[in-house]
Amino acid sequence: MSDPMRIRAQAAGDKVTVRVLMSHEMETGQRKDAAGKVIPAWFIQEVTATHNGKTVLTADWGPSIAKNPFLQFVVKGGKAGDKVAVTWTDNKGGKRTDEATVT
């Protein structure tokens, strides 16, 4: 099973800045291992972010996103105590959701 994400969601005024770190190899499918065998592609393809249960952002990613991906976005009209959740899905069907409370 994949390791948890780290989600920091901080309110300033009526905006919430969300920073997410995801634990993922983001293997491009272009690299070879020591034996010269191609390492199969394995990367996050879809990301969904919700604010109090409502989808506010979705993303499609390719293998060019760096290993252990970072994502920052700003939710309008949020406040401390709100819930922000992020879900990723990778090309092998792996999936993970984590949630944070806005501070």
Next chain:
Amino acid sequence: MQTRREMLARSATVAGLLAGAGFLPLSAMAAWPQAAFDSKNMADAVKALGGGAPVESKDVSVSGPDMAENGAVVPVGCATTLPGVKRLLLLVEKNPSVLAAVFNVTDAVEANLNTRVKMGQSSNVFAVAMMNDGKVFFAAKEIKVTLGGCGG
């Protein structure tokens, strides 16, 4: 002021959501725009996503360092001040897969996203804004990738 640790502690795992997931239905996988990610340049990627010819615009911005010490992780961002944006794209001109990310934005988030990309070599990075009315605008920034360390 809260310490980072306290903030981290509040980020809780939603294990329940994982439990029932199992394999994804094919319909969910099909949503990923394969053709766009297979494109070899910005125009083709935009076209594959249903957009027209991109026009350079001061109202779109691409952020990032002028120079990256390592191409494996390069912080980049895309933003626009234009109203009515549907999608923001990040592309790395000289990567094998030019398109790095497609952000489908809603009115509930600012049209300002930051992430980190891999860059095989020094290259232009493009931010593209695809608007609700079908127009497409872009901005470019050159990021130099240097070689740090012993190189062995």
Next chain:
Amino acid sequence: MVKPSLIGLAALALCAGAQAQKSTADGIAEYRKMLEDGNPAELYEAKGEALWKQKRGPKNASLEQCDLGQGPGVVKGVFVTLPRYFADTQKVQDLESRLVSCMAMLQGFDAAEVAKTPFGRGEMANVTALATWIASVSRGMRFNLPQSHPAERQSYEVGKRAFFFRAGSHDFSCATCHAEDGKRIRLQDLPNLTKNPGDGIGFAAWPAYRVSNGQMWGMQLRLNDCFRQQRFPYPGFGSEVTIALATYMGVNAKGAESIAPSIKR
């Protein structure tokens, strides 16, 4: 007036050179700054903290009674006092080798098996995550390694000698790169490790997340890869030389503020 104008030209030329150099340094500094916010080391910190509390191993026990030098279970502050002498193992140990001892004593793991596991795999990956979390708890504290036990003083002296020991195909020692101020390899600043190189520099910056390969590196792997680049043979995990070098660098860094875990190229 020929002379003054020549001087003016020379000054101009100097400025232009300095400017170009500055912009490279500025560019790199800007890049590093951008990466600091959202250091993936946080992912390993979280993993390490969970591992510390989790009942694991043949004895199904947690590490919460592990003595890292200030009594069983004390985590805050230990990072800036290691390596140090431990009476129960009768050895000077660094954080990582001490964690392996605790995993053996408390959880029943085979210490030798763990020590020979490649970095980033199995229990060795867990040791790195644990070290990352333990370091993070002492972030902002200043290094102050004990030197009261004779074995600790001896470790320092052995470390100093190992630091200057030139060998390998390329004749390098640690000192080749790390004994002078203000030097670089490529664009990488090299800390002078024969003294306190400053807050958060050198010994005070590891464990660190390595951007270049997306791996979390503890001091053991940091030293291991230094020796690889020095074209030396392979240093054993927790071997006497690696711990003596850590003692040498750690004692020299007295007063330096720890920023570990940090993020590196």
Next chain:
Amino acid sequence: MHLTRLIVGGAAATALLAGCATGPSPAELDAQARQAIQSSFRDQGIAKTDRLNQDPALAACSTDKAPDEAAADRVMADALFTVKWPAGGQFVGDWRRGEAIAQSGRGMTWTDNSTDPKDNGGNCYNCHQIDQKEISYGTIGPSLWNYGKNRGITDVASPATAPIVHYTWVKLWNPRAYSACSNMPRFGHKGLLNEQQLRDVMALLLDPKSPVNQ
């Protein structure tokens, strides 16, 4: 008991300490360090433990103090004696290949597969500025920008340039000939670069057409 395995390494140290209240002498510490070094490393791939064996040039330069004048002179004289001149008096090759060698930091580590010099880089930019266009350069060694130009070289084949050409060859072959404890690897003497590779690096530094001399 697994713990015993961890203790073994420290046993010698503890025994040494037990005897004396004042602590070990410098000579005892030297011996202890030597033993620690011998016991801490193992063979891995092409990087064998025989790489820990020091020749006199390394032994003379392995503390924080420089060797005395007589010892330094001996190292320098020995080093000069090791230099082999290139076949046919051909000192200068192709600066383009030289630049590629200068850029490469590869070779001779335990993750490399071969000890053949053709698979090695020169590591030059790690420590030196060379072509000014390369902004990623180290500062452990001096800048080599305009190396040939600053020394007035307009024709590498001219007899007038011979002293500089010979000096540079020696510097690459065995830099200890001029500086007993130079940080620079002994590229020729230790077989890190072959004769042709050395010629190519020579060209990068000396050829008036090399970008280094523009």
